[in-house]
Amino acid sequence: MSSISKxxxxxxxxxxxxxxxxxxxxxxxxxxxxxxxFGEVAVIAPDRQQSAVGHAITVSDPLRVTPFQIxxxxxxxxxxxxxxxxxxxxxxxxxxxxxxLVLSGINHGSNxxxxxxxxxxxxxxxxxxxxxxxxxxxSCTEFSDSADLSGSQEATRRAIxxxxxxxxxxxxxxxxxxxxxxxxxxxxxxQANSRYVEEFEGRVDxxxxxxxxxxxxxxxxxxxDDLDLNLLKKGYATITPIQYDLTAHIFYRNQGKELE
Amino acid sequence: MSSISKxxxxxxxxxxxxxxxxxxxxxxxxxxxxxxxFGEVAVIAPDRQQSAVGHAITVSDPLRVTPFQIxxxxxxxxxxxxxxxxxxxxxxxxxxxxxxLVLSGINHGSNxxxxxxxxxxxxxxxxxxxxxxxxxxxSCTEFSDSADLSGSQEATRRAIxxxxxxxxxxxxxxxxxxxxxxxxxxxxxxQANSRYVEEFEGRVDxxxxxxxxxxxxxxxxxxxDDLDLNLLKKGYATITPIQYDLTAHIFYRNQGKELE
Numbered sequence: 001m002s003s004i005s006k007x008x009x010x011x012x013x014x015x016x017x018x019x020x021x022x023x024x025x026x027x028x029x030x031x032x033x034x035x036x037x038f039g040e041v042a043v044i045a046p047d048r049q050q051s052a053v054g055h056a057i058t059v060s061d062p063l064r065v066t067p068f069q070i071x072x073x074x075x076x077x078x079x080x081x082x083x084x085x086x087x088x089x090x091x092x093x094x095x096x097x098x099x100x101l102v103l104s105g106i107n108h109g110s111n112x113x114x115x116x117x118x119x120x121x122x123x124x125x126x127x128x129x130x131x132x133x134x135x136x137x138x139s140c141t142e143f144s145d146s147a148d149l150s151g152s153q154e155a156t157r158r159a160i161x162x163x164x165x166x167x168x169x170x171x172x173x174x175x176x177x178x179x180x181x182x183x184x185x186x187x188x189x190x191q192a193n194s195r196y197v198e199e200f201e202g203r204v205d206x207x208x209x210x211x212x213x214x215x216x217x218x219x220x221x222x223x224x225d226d227l228d229l230n231l232l233k234k235g236y237a238t239i240t241p242i243q244y245d246l247t248a249h250i251f252y253r254n255q256g257k258e259l260e
Numbered sequence: 261m262s263s264i265s266k267x268x269x270x271x272x273x274x275x276x277x278x279x280x281x282x283x284x285x286x287x288x289x290x291x292x293x294x295x296x297x298f299g300e301v302a303v304i305a306p307d308r309q310q311s312a313v314g315h316a317i318t319v320s321d322p323l324r325v326t327p328f329q330i331x332x333x334x335x336x337x338x339x340x341x342x343x344x345x346x347x348x349x350x351x352x353x354x355x356x357x358x359x360x361l362v363l364s365g366i367n368h369g370s371n372x373x374x375x376x377x378x379x380x381x382x383x384x385x386x387x388x389x390x391x392x393x394x395x396x397x398x399s400c401t402e403f404s405d406s407a408d409l410s411g412s413q414e415a416t417r418r419a420i421x422x423x424x425x426x427x428x429x430x431x432x433x434x435x436x437x438x439x440x441x442x443x444x445x446x447x448x449x450x451q452a453n454s455r456y457v458e459e460f461e462g463r464v465d466x467x468x469x470x471x472x473x474x475x476x477x478x479x480x481x482x483x484x485d486d487l488d489l490n491l492l493k494k495g496y497a498t499i500t501p502i503q504y505d506l507t508a509h510i511f512y513r514n515q516g517k518e519l520e
Contacts, residue, residue, distance in 0.1 A: 054314035056314040057312045057378055059474050088460065114504070117390075131455065171508075186518060186519045188515040188516065188519060190507045191507045200348065205322075212323040212324075212325070214345070239519055241508040241512050242507060242508055247500060248503040251429060251503075252501050257447060
Protein backbone atom coordinates (compact mmCIF):
# COMPACT_ATOMS: atom_id res chain seq x y z
CA MET A 1 0.00 0.00 0.00
CA SER A 2 1.03 3.57 -0.55
CA SER A 3 2.80 5.21 2.36
CA ILE A 4 1.19 8.51 1.44
CA SER A 5 -1.93 9.34 3.42
CA LYS A 6 -5.23 9.38 1.59
CA UNK A 7 -5.86 12.92 2.73
CA UNK A 8 -2.89 14.10 0.73
CA UNK A 9 -3.80 12.43 -2.55
CA UNK A 10 -7.35 11.15 -2.59
CA UNK A 11 -8.98 14.48 -3.30
CA UNK A 12 -11.43 15.05 -6.12
CA UNK A 13 -8.88 13.86 -8.63
CA UNK A 14 -10.32 12.08 -11.69
CA UNK A 15 -8.19 9.37 -13.28
CA UNK A 16 -8.74 7.83 -16.72
CA UNK A 17 -7.66 4.17 -16.84
CA UNK A 18 -7.16 2.46 -20.19
CA UNK A 19 -5.21 -0.51 -21.58
CA UNK A 20 -4.71 -2.52 -24.77
CA UNK A 21 -5.47 -6.02 -23.48
CA UNK A 22 -9.16 -5.12 -23.12
CA UNK A 23 -11.56 -4.78 -20.21
CA UNK A 24 -11.39 -8.44 -19.15
CA UNK A 25 -7.65 -8.37 -18.51
CA UNK A 26 -6.52 -8.85 -14.88
CA UNK A 27 -3.98 -6.10 -15.53
CA UNK A 28 -6.53 -3.34 -15.91
CA UNK A 29 -8.25 -4.39 -12.67
CA UNK A 30 -4.89 -4.27 -10.87
CA UNK A 31 -4.27 -0.80 -12.29
CA UNK A 32 -7.74 0.48 -11.39
CA UNK A 33 -7.16 -0.71 -7.80
CA UNK A 34 -4.01 1.39 -7.53
CA UNK A 35 -5.68 4.36 -9.23
CA UNK A 36 -8.47 4.31 -6.61
CA UNK A 37 -5.87 5.05 -3.92
CA PHE A 38 -5.28 8.40 -5.63
CA GLY A 39 -8.75 9.52 -6.74
CA GLU A 40 -11.93 8.69 -8.61
CA VAL A 41 -11.45 6.25 -11.47
CA ALA A 42 -13.06 6.15 -14.94
CA VAL A 43 -12.20 2.97 -16.83
CA ILE A 44 -12.52 3.46 -20.61
CA ALA A 45 -10.89 0.61 -22.47
CA PRO A 46 -11.11 -1.59 -25.57
CA ASP A 47 -13.81 -4.25 -25.53
CA ARG A 48 -11.28 -6.85 -26.73
CA GLN A 49 -7.56 -7.59 -27.05
CA GLN A 50 -5.79 -4.83 -29.04
CA SER A 51 -2.15 -5.76 -28.59
CA ALA A 52 0.48 -4.48 -31.02
CA VAL A 53 -1.90 -1.97 -32.56
CA GLY A 54 0.64 0.82 -32.05
CA HIS A 55 -0.75 4.33 -32.18
CA ALA A 56 -3.65 3.33 -34.40
CA ILE A 57 -6.86 5.35 -34.44
CA THR A 58 -10.15 4.28 -35.98
CA VAL A 59 -11.16 6.57 -38.82
CA SER A 60 -13.04 4.21 -41.18
CA ASP A 61 -15.51 2.62 -38.74
CA PRO A 62 -18.02 3.99 -36.26
CA LEU A 63 -17.04 3.68 -32.60
CA ARG A 64 -19.52 2.13 -30.14
CA VAL A 65 -19.45 2.57 -26.39
CA THR A 66 -20.94 0.03 -23.95
CA PRO A 67 -21.11 0.40 -20.15
CA PHE A 68 -19.77 -2.66 -18.32
CA GLN A 69 -19.37 -4.03 -14.82
CA ILE A 70 -17.00 -6.89 -13.96
CA UNK A 71 -17.53 -8.87 -10.74
CA UNK A 72 -18.66 -5.78 -8.80
CA UNK A 73 -14.96 -4.89 -8.67
CA UNK A 74 -14.69 -2.68 -11.70
CA UNK A 75 -17.11 -0.76 -13.88
CA UNK A 76 -16.51 1.44 -16.85
CA UNK A 77 -17.09 1.89 -20.56
CA UNK A 78 -15.97 -0.52 -23.28
CA UNK A 79 -15.09 0.81 -26.73
CA UNK A 80 -14.86 -1.16 -29.99
CA UNK A 81 -11.68 0.71 -30.87
CA UNK A 82 -8.01 1.08 -30.13
CA UNK A 83 -6.35 2.28 -26.91
CA UNK A 84 -5.74 5.72 -28.45
CA UNK A 85 -9.43 5.87 -29.47
CA UNK A 86 -10.41 5.23 -25.85
CA UNK A 87 -8.33 8.10 -24.52
CA UNK A 88 -9.58 10.45 -27.23
CA UNK A 89 -13.19 9.49 -26.45
CA UNK A 90 -12.64 9.81 -22.71
CA UNK A 91 -11.17 13.26 -23.18
CA UNK A 92 -13.79 14.39 -25.67
CA UNK A 93 -17.09 12.84 -24.66
CA UNK A 94 -17.25 10.08 -22.09
CA UNK A 95 -16.05 11.66 -18.84
CA UNK A 96 -17.96 14.05 -16.63
CA UNK A 97 -14.95 16.37 -16.83
CA UNK A 98 -11.39 16.31 -18.11
CA UNK A 99 -9.13 13.82 -16.31
CA UNK A 100 -6.25 14.85 -14.06
CA LEU A 101 -4.18 11.80 -14.88
CA VAL A 102 -4.19 9.09 -17.56
CA LEU A 103 -3.00 5.57 -16.74
CA SER A 104 -2.63 2.72 -19.24
CA GLY A 105 -2.06 -0.93 -18.40
CA ILE A 106 -1.08 -3.05 -16.63
CA ASN A 107 -0.06 -4.74 -19.86
CA HIS A 108 0.66 -8.46 -19.80
CA GLY A 109 4.05 -8.44 -21.54
CA SER A 110 6.97 -6.02 -21.59
CA ASN A 111 6.78 -2.71 -23.43
CA UNK A 112 10.46 -1.89 -23.23
CA UNK A 113 13.04 -1.37 -25.98
CA UNK A 114 11.64 -1.44 -29.49
CA UNK A 115 8.33 -2.81 -28.18
CA UNK A 116 7.52 0.76 -27.13
CA UNK A 117 6.84 1.54 -30.81
CA UNK A 118 4.42 -1.35 -31.32
CA UNK A 119 2.63 -0.93 -28.02
CA UNK A 120 -1.01 0.03 -27.74
CA UNK A 121 -0.51 0.42 -23.98
CA UNK A 122 2.15 3.06 -24.47
CA UNK A 123 0.17 4.75 -27.24
CA UNK A 124 -2.82 5.27 -24.94
CA UNK A 125 -0.55 7.08 -22.49
CA UNK A 126 1.12 9.02 -25.31
CA UNK A 127 -2.32 10.10 -26.50
CA UNK A 128 -2.99 11.36 -22.95
CA UNK A 129 0.23 13.38 -23.13
CA UNK A 130 -0.69 14.81 -26.54
CA UNK A 131 -4.02 15.95 -25.08
CA UNK A 132 -2.20 17.66 -22.21
CA UNK A 133 -2.61 15.22 -19.30
CA UNK A 134 0.18 13.68 -17.19
CA UNK A 135 0.21 10.09 -18.40
CA UNK A 136 1.81 6.82 -17.34
CA UNK A 137 1.97 3.46 -19.14
CA UNK A 138 2.59 0.32 -17.06
CA SER A 139 3.54 -3.18 -18.21
CA CYS A 140 4.53 -6.41 -16.51
CA THR A 141 7.15 -8.50 -18.32
CA GLU A 142 5.19 -11.71 -17.79
CA PHE A 143 2.47 -12.63 -20.30
CA SER A 144 0.49 -14.94 -18.03
CA ASP A 145 -2.92 -13.78 -16.81
CA SER A 146 -1.97 -15.15 -13.39
CA ALA A 147 1.27 -13.14 -13.12
CA ASP A 148 1.95 -11.55 -9.72
CA LEU A 149 1.39 -7.85 -10.46
CA SER A 150 2.28 -6.55 -6.98
CA GLY A 151 5.62 -5.15 -8.15
CA SER A 152 4.00 -3.48 -11.14
CA GLN A 153 1.40 -1.97 -8.80
CA GLU A 154 4.02 -0.62 -6.41
CA ALA A 155 6.04 0.81 -9.32
CA THR A 156 2.83 2.48 -10.51
CA ARG A 157 2.29 4.06 -7.08
CA ARG A 158 5.80 5.49 -7.12
CA ALA A 159 5.36 6.86 -10.64
CA ILE A 160 2.02 8.46 -9.71
CA UNK A 161 3.50 10.01 -6.56
CA UNK A 162 6.38 11.37 -8.66
CA UNK A 163 3.96 12.97 -11.10
CA UNK A 164 1.77 14.43 -8.36
CA UNK A 165 4.75 15.81 -6.43
CA UNK A 166 7.11 16.90 -9.24
CA UNK A 167 4.73 17.38 -12.16
CA UNK A 168 5.66 16.27 -15.65
CA UNK A 169 6.89 18.57 -18.46
CA UNK A 170 4.61 18.94 -21.48
CA UNK A 171 5.26 16.33 -24.14
CA UNK A 172 6.72 13.68 -21.83
CA UNK A 173 5.12 10.32 -20.98
CA UNK A 174 6.35 7.91 -18.29
CA UNK A 175 6.71 4.30 -19.42
CA UNK A 176 6.96 1.81 -16.53
CA UNK A 177 7.91 -1.87 -16.87
CA UNK A 178 8.21 -4.37 -14.04
CA UNK A 179 9.03 -8.07 -13.65
CA UNK A 180 6.37 -10.27 -12.04
CA UNK A 181 6.56 -10.54 -8.25
CA UNK A 182 7.53 -8.05 -5.54
CA UNK A 183 9.36 -4.86 -6.51
CA UNK A 184 13.16 -5.11 -6.27
CA UNK A 185 13.61 -1.45 -7.17
CA UNK A 186 12.42 1.11 -9.75
CA UNK A 187 15.21 2.51 -11.92
CA UNK A 188 15.15 5.44 -14.33
CA UNK A 189 16.04 4.00 -17.73
CA UNK A 190 16.52 4.71 -21.42
CA GLN A 191 14.81 2.86 -24.28
CA ALA A 192 17.24 0.11 -25.34
CA ASN A 193 18.06 0.01 -29.04
CA SER A 194 16.71 -3.38 -30.08
CA ARG A 195 14.91 -5.23 -32.86
CA TYR A 196 13.31 -8.55 -33.70
CA VAL A 197 15.20 -11.18 -35.70
CA GLU A 198 13.73 -14.23 -37.51
CA GLU A 199 10.36 -12.61 -37.72
CA PHE A 200 8.08 -14.88 -39.76
CA GLU A 201 7.20 -18.51 -39.56
CA GLY A 202 5.79 -19.87 -42.83
CA ARG A 203 3.10 -22.58 -42.67
CA VAL A 204 0.64 -24.24 -45.03
CA ASP A 205 -3.08 -24.32 -44.23
CA UNK A 206 -5.39 -27.39 -44.65
CA UNK A 207 -6.20 -26.16 -48.19
CA UNK A 208 -2.50 -26.13 -49.04
CA UNK A 209 -2.27 -22.34 -49.08
CA UNK A 210 0.78 -20.71 -47.46
CA UNK A 211 0.55 -18.24 -44.60
CA UNK A 212 2.87 -16.63 -42.05
CA UNK A 213 2.91 -16.03 -38.32
CA UNK A 214 4.92 -13.17 -36.89
CA UNK A 215 7.40 -14.57 -34.42
CA UNK A 216 10.96 -13.73 -33.47
CA UNK A 217 13.56 -13.18 -30.83
CA UNK A 218 14.22 -9.72 -29.39
CA UNK A 219 17.83 -8.68 -29.93
CA UNK A 220 19.35 -5.94 -27.76
CA UNK A 221 21.80 -3.89 -29.82
CA UNK A 222 23.36 -1.79 -27.06
CA UNK A 223 24.95 -2.56 -23.72
CA UNK A 224 24.48 -0.38 -20.70
CA ASP A 225 23.17 -0.51 -17.16
CA ASP A 226 20.91 2.43 -17.97
CA LEU A 227 18.81 0.64 -20.62
CA ASP A 228 15.31 -0.61 -19.87
CA LEU A 229 15.72 -4.13 -21.28
CA ASN A 230 19.02 -4.70 -19.49
CA LEU A 231 17.70 -3.47 -16.14
CA LEU A 232 14.62 -5.68 -16.48
CA LYS A 233 16.89 -8.68 -17.06
CA LYS A 234 18.53 -7.89 -13.73
CA GLY A 235 15.15 -7.94 -12.00
CA TYR A 236 14.60 -4.20 -11.65
CA ALA A 237 11.48 -2.35 -12.67
CA THR A 238 12.16 0.57 -15.00
CA ILE A 239 10.69 4.00 -15.62
CA THR A 240 11.54 5.51 -19.00
CA PRO A 241 10.59 9.07 -19.92
CA ILE A 242 9.57 9.15 -23.59
CA GLN A 243 8.52 11.94 -25.93
CA TYR A 244 6.28 12.18 -28.98
CA ASP A 245 8.42 14.79 -30.69
CA LEU A 246 10.18 12.38 -33.06
CA THR A 247 12.40 15.02 -34.69
CA ALA A 248 16.04 13.94 -34.79
CA HIS A 249 17.19 17.35 -33.58
CA ILE A 250 20.96 16.85 -33.72
CA PHE A 251 20.77 15.55 -37.28
CA TYR A 252 18.38 18.37 -38.19
CA ARG A 253 20.75 21.06 -36.92
CA ASN A 254 23.50 19.78 -39.19
CA GLN A 255 21.43 20.28 -42.35
CA GLY A 256 21.03 23.41 -44.46
CA LYS A 257 17.70 25.13 -45.07
CA GLU A 258 16.84 23.62 -48.44
CA LEU A 259 17.51 20.26 -50.09
CA GLU A 260 18.12 20.66 -53.82
CA MET B 261 13.22 13.75 -64.07
CA SER B 262 16.35 13.27 -62.08
CA SER B 263 19.34 15.25 -63.27
CA ILE B 264 21.60 12.40 -62.15
CA SER B 265 22.63 10.03 -64.92
CA LYS B 266 21.27 6.49 -64.78
CA UNK B 267 24.79 5.12 -64.91
CA UNK B 268 25.49 6.69 -61.52
CA UNK B 269 22.44 5.34 -59.70
CA UNK B 270 20.65 2.62 -61.62
CA UNK B 271 23.01 -0.17 -60.62
CA UNK B 272 21.87 -3.47 -59.12
CA UNK B 273 20.18 -1.62 -56.30
CA UNK B 274 17.04 -3.28 -54.91
CA UNK B 275 14.31 -1.00 -53.53
CA UNK B 276 11.38 -2.09 -51.35
CA UNK B 277 8.27 0.04 -51.99
CA UNK B 278 5.40 -0.02 -49.49
CA UNK B 279 2.53 2.26 -48.46
CA UNK B 280 -0.54 2.32 -46.21
CA UNK B 281 -3.23 3.23 -48.75
CA UNK B 282 -2.92 -0.23 -50.34
CA UNK B 283 -1.78 -1.53 -53.71
CA UNK B 284 -4.55 0.16 -55.71
CA UNK B 285 -3.56 3.66 -54.62
CA UNK B 286 -2.24 5.99 -57.36
CA UNK B 287 0.37 7.13 -54.83
CA UNK B 288 2.23 3.83 -54.71
CA UNK B 289 2.37 3.70 -58.51
CA UNK B 290 3.84 7.21 -58.55
CA UNK B 291 6.42 6.17 -55.97
CA UNK B 292 7.33 2.96 -57.80
CA UNK B 293 7.92 5.02 -60.97
CA UNK B 294 10.44 7.21 -59.16
CA UNK B 295 12.05 4.20 -57.50
CA UNK B 296 12.65 2.57 -60.91
CA UNK B 297 14.92 5.50 -61.83
CA PHE B 298 17.25 4.36 -59.05
CA GLY B 299 17.16 0.56 -59.23
CA GLU B 300 15.07 -2.58 -59.29
CA VAL B 301 11.75 -2.28 -57.46
CA ALA B 302 9.90 -4.79 -55.27
CA VAL B 303 6.40 -3.57 -54.33
CA ILE B 304 5.17 -5.24 -51.12
CA ALA B 305 2.14 -3.44 -49.76
CA PRO B 306 -1.18 -3.92 -47.96
CA ASP B 307 -3.99 -5.43 -50.01
CA ARG B 308 -6.35 -2.71 -48.76
CA GLN B 309 -6.50 0.73 -47.14
CA GLN B 310 -4.61 0.75 -43.82
CA SER B 311 -4.62 4.44 -42.94
CA ALA B 312 -4.06 5.57 -39.34
CA VAL B 313 -2.90 2.13 -38.24
CA GLY B 314 0.23 3.61 -36.69
CA HIS B 315 3.05 1.16 -36.03
CA ALA B 316 0.68 -1.80 -35.71
CA ILE B 317 1.90 -5.31 -36.41
CA THR B 318 -0.29 -8.37 -36.88
CA VAL B 319 0.35 -10.94 -34.16
CA SER B 320 -3.07 -12.59 -33.73
CA ASP B 321 -3.87 -13.47 -37.36
CA PRO B 322 -2.03 -15.34 -40.09
CA LEU B 323 -0.57 -13.20 -42.85
CA ARG B 324 -1.33 -14.08 -46.48
CA VAL B 325 0.69 -12.95 -49.48
CA THR B 326 -0.79 -12.64 -53.01
CA PRO B 327 1.15 -11.69 -56.15
CA PHE B 328 -0.53 -8.92 -58.14
CA GLN B 329 -0.15 -6.97 -61.35
CA ILE B 330 -1.91 -3.66 -61.99
CA UNK B 331 -2.40 -2.45 -65.58
CA UNK B 332 0.99 -3.82 -66.70
CA UNK B 333 2.46 -0.77 -64.93
CA UNK B 334 3.19 -2.26 -61.54
CA UNK B 335 3.51 -5.75 -60.13
CA UNK B 336 4.30 -6.90 -56.64
CA UNK B 337 3.01 -8.76 -53.62
CA UNK B 338 -0.11 -7.83 -51.63
CA UNK B 339 -0.25 -8.62 -47.89
CA UNK B 340 -3.37 -8.81 -45.69
CA UNK B 341 -1.54 -6.89 -42.99
CA UNK B 342 -0.23 -3.53 -41.90
CA UNK B 343 2.49 -1.42 -43.53
CA UNK B 344 5.00 -2.51 -40.86
CA UNK B 345 4.04 -6.17 -41.52
CA UNK B 346 4.86 -5.66 -45.22
CA UNK B 347 8.34 -4.32 -44.51
CA UNK B 348 9.04 -7.09 -41.99
CA UNK B 349 7.88 -9.73 -44.51
CA UNK B 350 9.87 -8.14 -47.35
CA UNK B 351 13.00 -8.12 -45.19
CA UNK B 352 12.47 -11.62 -43.85
CA UNK B 353 10.93 -13.72 -46.61
CA UNK B 354 9.57 -12.11 -49.74
CA UNK B 355 12.57 -10.51 -51.45
CA UNK B 356 15.30 -12.30 -53.38
CA UNK B 357 17.80 -10.45 -51.18
CA UNK B 358 17.84 -7.70 -48.57
CA UNK B 359 16.79 -4.29 -49.92
CA UNK B 360 19.19 -1.35 -50.25
CA LEU B 361 16.49 1.22 -49.67
CA VAL B 362 12.93 1.27 -48.28
CA LEU B 363 10.37 3.76 -49.63
CA SER B 364 6.84 4.22 -48.26
CA GLY B 365 4.04 6.21 -49.91
CA ILE B 366 3.12 8.33 -51.68
CA ASN B 367 0.41 8.76 -49.06
CA HIS B 368 -2.73 10.65 -50.00
CA GLY B 369 -2.88 13.08 -47.08
CA SER B 370 -0.23 14.88 -45.00
CA ASN B 371 1.87 13.01 -42.46
CA UNK B 372 3.32 16.06 -40.78
CA UNK B 373 3.06 17.29 -37.18
CA UNK B 374 1.25 14.94 -34.84
CA UNK B 375 0.01 12.88 -37.82
CA UNK B 376 3.49 11.31 -37.90
CA UNK B 377 2.49 9.27 -34.83
CA UNK B 378 -0.71 7.91 -36.37
CA UNK B 379 0.75 7.25 -39.79
CA UNK B 380 1.08 3.79 -41.26
CA UNK B 381 3.11 5.32 -44.10
CA UNK B 382 5.73 6.65 -41.70
CA UNK B 383 5.69 3.43 -39.66
CA UNK B 384 6.61 1.36 -42.71
CA UNK B 385 9.66 3.56 -43.23
CA UNK B 386 10.47 3.48 -39.50
CA UNK B 387 10.32 -0.31 -39.62
CA UNK B 388 12.83 -0.19 -42.49
CA UNK B 389 15.10 1.96 -40.31
CA UNK B 390 14.75 -0.44 -37.36
CA UNK B 391 15.80 -3.29 -39.65
CA UNK B 392 18.86 -1.31 -40.74
CA UNK B 393 17.89 0.06 -44.16
CA UNK B 394 17.91 3.72 -45.24
CA UNK B 395 14.21 4.55 -45.38
CA UNK B 396 12.06 7.40 -46.64
CA UNK B 397 8.33 8.08 -46.14
CA UNK B 398 6.55 10.35 -48.66
CA SER B 399 3.13 11.97 -48.40
CA CYS B 400 1.17 14.47 -50.47
CA THR B 401 -1.01 16.90 -48.50
CA GLU B 402 -3.97 16.41 -50.84
CA PHE B 403 -6.31 13.47 -50.17
CA SER B 404 -7.73 13.22 -53.70
CA ASP B 405 -6.77 10.21 -55.80
CA SER B 406 -6.36 12.60 -58.71
CA ALA B 407 -3.90 14.90 -56.88
CA ASP B 408 -0.92 16.08 -58.96
CA LEU B 409 1.95 14.12 -57.37
CA SER B 410 4.73 15.60 -59.52
CA GLY B 411 6.07 17.72 -56.64
CA SER B 412 5.98 14.75 -54.27
CA GLN B 413 7.86 12.71 -56.87
CA GLU B 414 10.54 15.35 -57.33
CA ALA B 415 10.92 15.73 -53.54
CA THR B 416 11.33 11.95 -53.37
CA ARG B 417 14.11 12.05 -55.99
CA ARG B 418 15.96 14.67 -53.98
CA ALA B 419 15.59 12.69 -50.76
CA ILE B 420 16.83 9.51 -52.44
CA UNK B 421 19.82 11.31 -53.96
CA UNK B 422 20.63 12.75 -50.53
CA UNK B 423 20.57 9.28 -48.97
CA UNK B 424 22.66 7.74 -51.75
CA UNK B 425 25.24 10.54 -51.65
CA UNK B 426 25.41 11.35 -47.92
CA UNK B 427 24.17 8.16 -46.31
CA UNK B 428 21.83 8.23 -43.32
CA UNK B 429 22.87 7.65 -39.69
CA UNK B 430 21.51 4.52 -38.01
CA UNK B 431 18.16 5.11 -36.34
CA UNK B 432 17.06 8.03 -38.53
CA UNK B 433 14.18 8.01 -41.02
CA UNK B 434 13.41 10.75 -43.53
CA UNK B 435 9.78 11.91 -43.61
CA UNK B 436 8.87 13.88 -46.74
CA UNK B 437 5.63 15.83 -47.25
CA UNK B 438 4.69 17.85 -50.32
CA UNK B 439 1.73 19.93 -51.48
CA UNK B 440 0.00 18.81 -54.68
CA UNK B 441 1.40 20.31 -57.89
CA UNK B 442 4.94 21.22 -58.96
CA UNK B 443 7.68 21.48 -56.32
CA UNK B 444 8.22 25.01 -54.98
CA UNK B 445 11.16 23.90 -52.82
CA UNK B 446 12.11 21.16 -50.34
CA UNK B 447 12.91 22.47 -46.86
CA UNK B 448 14.47 20.64 -43.90
CA UNK B 449 11.89 20.82 -41.13
CA UNK B 450 11.02 19.81 -37.55
CA GLN B 451 7.84 18.00 -36.48
CA ALA B 452 5.38 20.71 -35.44
CA ASN B 453 3.83 20.28 -32.01
CA SER B 454 0.15 19.87 -32.79
CA ARG B 455 -3.00 18.00 -31.84
CA TYR B 456 -6.57 17.41 -32.90
CA VAL B 457 -9.44 19.30 -31.25
CA GLU B 458 -13.18 18.43 -31.35
CA GLU B 459 -12.41 14.84 -32.08
CA PHE B 460 -15.71 12.92 -32.04
CA GLU B 461 -18.99 13.40 -33.79
CA GLY B 462 -21.85 11.54 -32.07
CA ARG B 463 -24.66 10.09 -34.23
CA VAL B 464 -27.57 7.70 -33.82
CA ASP B 465 -27.96 4.68 -36.12
CA UNK B 466 -31.24 3.49 -37.75
CA UNK B 467 -31.81 1.22 -34.70
CA UNK B 468 -31.52 4.24 -32.39
CA UNK B 469 -28.11 3.19 -31.02
CA UNK B 470 -25.46 5.88 -30.56
CA UNK B 471 -22.08 5.78 -32.28
CA UNK B 472 -19.15 8.13 -32.90
CA UNK B 473 -17.02 9.17 -35.83
CA UNK B 474 -13.52 10.47 -35.25
CA UNK B 475 -13.26 13.91 -36.74
CA UNK B 476 -11.47 17.09 -35.75
CA UNK B 477 -9.39 20.07 -36.70
CA UNK B 478 -5.60 20.00 -36.52
CA UNK B 479 -4.29 22.68 -34.18
CA UNK B 480 -0.65 23.83 -34.48
CA UNK B 481 0.70 24.64 -31.01
CA UNK B 482 4.02 26.23 -32.00
CA UNK B 483 5.06 28.98 -34.38
CA UNK B 484 8.20 28.81 -36.42
CA ASP B 485 9.37 28.82 -40.02
CA ASP B 486 11.23 25.59 -39.36
CA LEU B 487 8.14 23.44 -38.58
CA ASP B 488 6.75 21.01 -41.12
CA LEU B 489 3.10 22.08 -40.90
CA ASN B 490 3.95 25.78 -41.18
CA LEU B 491 6.24 25.29 -44.17
CA LEU B 492 3.60 23.17 -45.92
CA LYS B 493 1.09 26.01 -45.44
CA LYS B 494 3.51 28.27 -47.31
CA GLY B 495 3.59 25.85 -50.21
CA TYR B 496 6.97 24.24 -49.53
CA ALA B 497 7.63 20.52 -49.40
CA THR B 498 9.33 19.40 -46.19
CA ILE B 499 11.87 16.76 -45.20
CA THR B 500 11.89 15.93 -41.49
CA PRO B 501 14.49 13.60 -39.95
CA ILE B 502 12.80 11.50 -37.28
CA GLN B 503 14.08 8.89 -34.85
CA TYR B 504 12.59 5.84 -33.17
CA ASP B 505 14.55 6.31 -29.95
CA LEU B 506 11.71 7.91 -27.98
CA THR B 507 13.74 8.45 -24.80
CA ALA B 508 13.37 12.01 -23.50
CA HIS B 509 17.12 12.28 -22.94
CA ILE B 510 17.28 15.74 -21.36
CA PHE B 511 14.56 14.87 -18.85
CA TYR B 512 16.25 11.51 -18.20
CA ARG B 513 19.61 13.13 -17.39
CA ASN B 514 17.97 15.25 -14.70
CA GLN B 515 16.69 12.23 -12.76
CA GLY B 516 18.50 10.15 -10.16
CA LYS B 517 19.18 6.46 -10.50
CA GLU B 518 16.25 5.09 -8.51
CA LEU B 519 12.68 6.27 -7.94
CA GLU B 520 11.55 5.46 -4.40
